[in-house]
Amino acid sequence: xxxxxxxxxxxxxxxxxxxxxxxxxxxxxxxxxxxxxxxxxxxxxxxxxxxxxxxxxxxxxxxxxxxxxxxxxxxxxxxxxxxxxxxxxxxxxxxxxxxxxxxxxxxxxxxxxxxxxxxxxxxxxxxxxxxxxxxxxxxxxxxxxxxxxxxxxxxxxxxxxxxxxxxxxxxxxxxxxxxxxxxxxxxxxxxxxxxxxxxxxxxxxxxxxxxxxxxxxxxxxxxxxxxxxxxxxxxxxxxxxxxxxxxxxxxxxxxxxxxxxxxxxxxxxxxxxxxxxxxxxxxxxxxxxxxxxxxxxxxxxxxxxxxxxxxxxxxxxxxxxxxxxxxxxxxxxxxxxxxxxxxxxxxxxxxxxxxxxxxxxxxxxxxxxxxxxxxxxxxxxxxxxxxxxxxxxxxxxxxxxxxxxxxxxxxxxxx
Ligand code: SF4
Numbered sequence: 001x002x003x004x005x006x007x008x009x010x011x012x013x014x015x016x017x018x019x020x021x022x023x024x025x026x027x028x029x030x031x032x033x034x035x036x037x038x039x040x041x042x043x044x045x046x047x048x049x050x051x052x053x054x055x056x057x058x059x060x061x062x063x064x065x066x067x068x069x070x071x072x073x074x075x076x077x078x079x080x081x082x083x084x085x086x087x088x089x090x091x092x093x094x095x096x097x098x099x100x101x102x103x104x105x106x107x108x109x110x111x112x113x114x115x116x117x118x119x120x121x122x123x124x125x126x127x128x129x130x131x132x133x134x135x136x137x138x139x140x141x142x143x144x145x146x147x148x149x150x151x152x153x154x155x156x157x158x159x160x161x162x163x164x165x166x167x168x169x170x171x172x173x174x175x176x177x178x179x180x181x182x183x184x185x186x187x188x189x190x191x192x193x194x195x196x197x198x199x200x201x202x203x204x205x206x207x208x209x210x211x212x213x214x215x216x217x218x219x220x221x222x223x224x225x226x227x228x229x230x231x232x233x234x235x236x237x238x239x240x241x242x243x244x245x246x247x248x249x250x251x252x253x254x255x256x257x258x259x260x261x262x263x264x265x266x267x268x269x270x271x272x273x274x275x276x277x278x279x280x281x282x283x284x285x286x287x288x289x290x291x292x293x294x295x296x297x298x299x300x301x302x303x304x305x306x307x308x309x310x311x312x313x314x315x316x317x318x319x320x321x322x323x324x325x326x327x328x329x330x331x332x333x334x335x336x337x338x339x340x341x342x343x344x345x346x347x348x349x350x351x352x353x354x355x356x357x358x359x360x361x362x363x364x365x366x367x368x369x370x371x372x373x374x375x376x377x378x379x380x381x382x383x384x385x386x387x388x389x390x391x392x393x394x395x396x397x398x399x400x401x402x403x404x405x406x407x408x409x410x411x412x413x414x415x
Contacts, residue, residue, distance in 0.1 A: 012149045013126075015075040024074040031100055032062070032070075032388035037396070039414045047396070049413055051375070052403040054396050055309060057382035059302040061389050063295030065154030066092050069131035076150040077104050080126045083148075087128040088114055088138065089183055091152065092386040093322035095342065111183060114138055121145040133157050133187035156255050156293035157184055163289045164192035167250035168199025172287055175213070176203045177265050178254030180235040182323060185254050192252075193237060200245045203235040210265050214272035216242050249273065250287035256296045256324035256385070258331070266290070295385050296324045303331050303382050311380040312370045314338040315347075317395050318384040320356040320363070325384025329358055332380075337368055344394035350402045371402065 037056075040047050045056040062070075073091050087108045090098045102108060106128065109117040118138065121127065123146035129139070133153040142149060164174040174192035178185035180203040192201035204210050209229075216226055226242045237245075251269055253262045266288050274282035307314075314332040318325030320342060332338035339355040341347065346354040348365070350372035357364050371377060379399055383392055397407045 011143065011147060012151055013079075015072060015079045015150055017079075020075045020078055021071065023078060024071050028067075028070060028074055032097075032390050034389035034393035036393045036411060036414055037061075037389045040396070043414075047410070047414060049400060049405050049409065050403075051377065052400060052405060053376065053378040054399060055306060055311065055378060055380050056392075057299070057302040057306045057380070059295075059298040060381075060383040061385070061387050061392060063293070063299075063385035065131050065156060065293070065295065066386055069152035069154065070097060072150055072152040073101055073106065073128050074104070076126055076128055077101075077106055080148070083124055083126050084122075085126045085128065086117070086121065087130065088134050089130055089132075091128065091130045093319040093325075094386040094388065095319055096388060096391060097386070115141065118142055118145060121147050123147060126150060129153055130183065131157070132182070132184035133161070134183070135186050135190040136193075137190065153187075154255070154293070156291075156295075157187070160188050160252050160255060160291040161191040163250070163252050163291060164188055164199075164201070165194060167252075167287065168192055168194025172248045172250040173245040174199070174201040175249050175251045175269060176201055176253065177205070177251070177257055177262050178203055179205055179323065182254060184256070184323075186234060188252070188254070189234065189237070200237040200240050202230060202237070202240065202245075204265065207261070207264065207268070210268050213242075213246070214268050217246050217269075217272040218275050248285045250289075252289060252291050254323065255291060255293040256322075256327065257292060258327040259292050259297055259300055262290065262292055296327075299324065299328060299382070299385060300331060303328050306380050306382065307332070307335050309378070309380075311336055311378050312373070313368065313377075314380040314382070315395060315399075316340050316382055316384070317391055318342070318387040322384045322386050325386065326358060328382055328384055329356075332382075333358070336380075337370060339366070339368075341395070343391055344398035347395070347398045347402060371399070377403070 040056060047054045069091050076085055085106045087106050089111045091101060118141045126148045127142050129151045131152050131154045167174045176188055185203060189201050193199045223242055230236045251266050270286050273286040277285055314336055316329045329338055329340045339353050341355050351367050352365060354365050381395060397410055400410050
């Protein structure tokens with residue numbers, strides 16, 4: 001089986017030939033699809049059996065970018081069955097999906113070991129770039145090794161790159177709302193240096209970070225203290241000088257941030273520039289593009305919609321390092337008992353739930369009497385863009401099972 005030819009001068013390959021994709025789709029569906037979840041969704045997303053109700057968010061689970069990335073990774077394995085296939089980090093942030101790829105013989109190179117690993121790559125090796133993209137310096141090194149590249153970077157991430165590249169081209173510093181160590185933000189930061197490498201960026205995560213930056217914009221201040229606050233987390237471009245590089249700023253964000261927070265960050269930075277420069281000059285020195293992706297926004301909006309219904313407990317299913325999933329948990333926590341679970345196995349019993357605690361940043365076991373109530377119970381379920389439907393099905397079945405309703409009864413009620 002052969003791949004479509006790469007464009008001249010490039011080692012990027014198109015593995016999505018019709019023949020390959022037919023086989024890939026069958027395999028992907030067998031690994032991640034859930035007819036049960038699809039049926040519940042088709043009937044309005046609510047399932048009630050004997051006093052136990054599960055209510056699904058309208059939109060959850062795999063987004064188009066994740067589906068494409070997984071398809072490409074599976075296709076790469078099929079097309080290059082005899083070759084070594086490497087993946088930079090994780091294809092997406094979901095342990096189940098990454099486990100499947102490992103079982104298929106795709107070798108994931110942990111973040112932090114990329115440069116070392118790339119140095120050993122051979123020209124006949126295949127390298128999969130994940131949906132988050134990769135830093136320009138890594139892409140350069142891979143090109144130097146002459147490897148084949150299967151690039152699964154999501155189009156929405158590339159739109160952010162286009163924005164920050166333009167900022168650099170026009171002399172604006174990119175202020176990126178995101179997690180400085182996240183693969184996507186690192187990839188975006190590297191593009192914010194511009195094509196000539198002379199651009200600058202600053203990554204801010206919290207409103208406290210932003211207020212600190214705004215204070216420097218308005219009043220200037222201690223440069224050393226500023227650099228000290230952001231050093232050590234790849235949050236600043238080399239040579240960043242707050243007195244120079246905050247004169248003209250363009251705001252962008254990691255695609256999976258909490259929309260309301262990103263909007264507030266944009267507003268505060270805009271206000272700070274206006275306070276310093278006045279409305280006319282301020283308008284020339286500030287640019288903004290909302291780069292939250294459509295899928296992230298839909299999942300957040302759907303959760304707000306779900307939360308309008310009375311729920312006793314919310315379960316958010318997904319990888320603990322998934323940014324968009326984390327924000328769903330933050331939204332839920334503000335309103336009701338919310339548990340961030342990796343898989344259905346985290347529901348150890350009606351009272352005992354293993355879950356990731358965002359505040360201590362660790363997995364812990366909590367005890368909740370809500371699910372064990374003899375009264376009718378309503379459980380909300382949602383999942384981030386990297387969570388496959390089969391994991392939602394497992395969770396749904398587990399909830400009913402713990403409430404004394406067998407998978408057979410659930411299936412009979414739905415299918
Ligand atoms: S969450 Fe958004 S940016 Fe990320 S892969 Fe999905 S569509 Fe693309």
